[in-house]
Amino acid sequence: MSQSYEQLSERLEQLESQALERPDQLFALSYVRSHLDLLDLEVIEGPLTEALQLAVEQTFDADKMSEQDRADVAAIIRSLASQ
Secondary structure: OOOOHHHHHHHHHHHHHHOOOOHHHHHHHHHHHHHHHHHOOOOOOOOHHHHHHHHHHOOOOOOOOOHHHHHHHHHHHHHHHHO
């Protein structure tokens, strides 16, 4: 079953509240959230988490994301997909 925008957004809020003392994690979470918010404005076919993964991968180079930041973002999306 594909998760809705609201479900993913709620889960991100939970993760954000748990990461208040970890700036690197908060950065990755905010990066995921910004892409999720943009996807909410589009018609998505298929699982939202797959569209989210594709969206962030397409911007990693333009945003000059470090390998660690890329890994953190990917891990968050995998976590959201497994919920």
